[in-house]
Amino acid sequence: MNINVVNADSSKNEADSLKEEKNKNQTIKEDDNKSVSELRQDLVTGDWVVIATGRAKRPDEFAAFERIKNDSGIEKCLFEDPVASGQEPDTLIYYKEDGDWTLRVFPNKYPSFSRGKLPKKIESGPYFAMNGSGYHEIIATRDHYHHLQEMEDFEIAEVFDAFQDRYLDLMNRKSVNYIVIFHNYGKEAGASIAHPHSQLVAIPVISPYISQELQGSEIYYKKNKHCVYCTMAEYESEKKERVVFENDEFIAFCPFSSRAAFEVWVMPKKHQPYFERITNSEKIKLAEVFGKALNSIWLALKDPPYNFYIHTAPCDGKDYPRFHWHIEILPHTSTWAGFELETGIEISTIQPEVAAQYLRDIINKKQNEN
Ligand SMILES: [Zn+2]
Ligand SMILES: [Zn+2]
Ligand SMILES: [Zn+2]
Numbered sequence: 001m002n003i004n005v006v007n008a009d010s011s012k013n014e015a016d017s018l019k020e021e022k023n024k025n026q027t028i029k030e031d032d033n034k035s036v037s038e039l040r041q042d043l044v045t046g047d048w049v050v051i052a053t054g055r056a057k058r059p060d061e062f063a064a065f066e067r068i069k070n071d072s073g074i075e076k077c078l079f080e081d082p083v084a085s086g087q088e089p090d091t092l093i094y095y096k097e098d099g100d101w102t103l104r105v106f107p108n109k110y111p112s113f114s115r116g117k118l119p120k121k122i123e124s125g126p127y128f129a130m131n132g133s134g135y136h137e138i139i140a141t142r143d144h145y146h147h148l149q150e151m152e153d154f155e156i157a158e159v160f161d162a163f164q165d166r167y168l169d170l171m172n173r174k175s176v177n178y179i180v181i182f183h184n185y186g187k188e189a190g191a192s193i194a195h196p197h198s199q200l201v202a203i204p205v206i207s208p209y210i211s212q213e214l215q216g217s218e219i220y221y222k223k224n225k226h227c228v229y230c231t232m233a234e235y236e237s238e239k240k241e242r243v244v245f246e247n248d249e250f251i252a253f254c255p256f257s258s259r260a261a262f263e264v265w266v267m268p269k270k271h272q273p274y275f276e277r278i279t280n281s282e283k284i285k286l287a288e289v290f291g292k293a294l295n296s297i298w299l300a301l302k303d304p305p306y307n308f309y310i311h312t313a314p315c316d317g318k319d320y321p322r323f324h325w326h327i328e329i330l331p332h333t334s335t336w337a338g339f340e341l342e343t344g345i346e347i348s349t350i351q352p353e354v355a356a357q358y359l360r361d362i363i364n365k366k367q368n369e370n
Helices: 002-010 012-026 059-064 153-170 208-224 228-239 280-300 338-343 352-369
Strands: 037-041 048-052 092-095 101-107 121-124 127-130 135-141 178-185 197-203 243-246 250-253 264-268 306-311 326-331
Touching: 059 280, 059 352, 092 153, 101 153, 135 153, 153 178, 153 197, 153 280, 208 228, 208 306, 228 243, 228 250, 228 264, 243 280, 243 352, 250 280, 264 280, 280 306, 280 326, 280 352
Parallel strands: none
Antiparallel strands: 037 048, 092 101, 101 135, 121 127, 135 197, 178 197, 178 306, 243 250, 250 264, 264 326, 306 326
């Protein structure tokens, strides 16, 4: 205000020209018809994502990401001989015929939850809490350098077998209402130990993301009398443009509203709310589709860090007939900054259709070589 008064008296011309310039700067030029991005809505959660179209990257540009190596080698690896390195006794172990182990599950040495305790309510003024009870386990496979993306179908099926075994054992414990099974690969994806391993966390509360999916699938069913995930699987399988790989039981596709470049979902084609009810023959079919999808991402992005997790209905004693279990694979190709953190909306710099085509080509090329 003061400055304006002074300017008005002493240097009117200068102020006017400044304002003119300012006005000029405030003029927004409308874009021509071409749009640089598309906002797409997730059919289940209603969340929005931004898919860059105008300045989208080429598929091969994502491989340029520099990787942080975090492997201190087999000699120092804590999972080569878990018992000798002070891990707790195994909760599950699979052996080969020659007596060596192929997979073992043991409690995490640094768990985020204490075992066996019943969750106790803690009140603090207007606040509410409970003690962190639950189970936190490590599922490790034998070979230090043999990761899931390079495994044979039968090896991947064994990993899913262990997931199911542990799930079935923990799901009926009193402190457990929800079990999340996930896998971190690469330093940027949160893997602190390079040895191939997945994790299982069984907790008394349901994750907000699953709550959103449960609610979304319920709402969609009420409106359409059809499962939202079945709807997606059927549509994608028919259209083919976002399909990465499918067999008669499972489908892998880049979701329409991909949150990240090269995101892939894997789901049973038949309506199944509960992962833990998977049969042995379905595990092999799942391993084929999941393995091909993960391998193609790994080849396409040249060894990217990634996470995947299983989304299945909670085990809190309620029925979830409208839910449909699935796996979400998220490669790390970018870092979240202010816009993403505030909005939760990630800007995906490649169209899911282009990513799927690229992954499909890799799978076809490999199949033709064999
Ligand atoms: Zn190791
Ligand atoms: Zn379904
Ligand atoms: Zn999900």
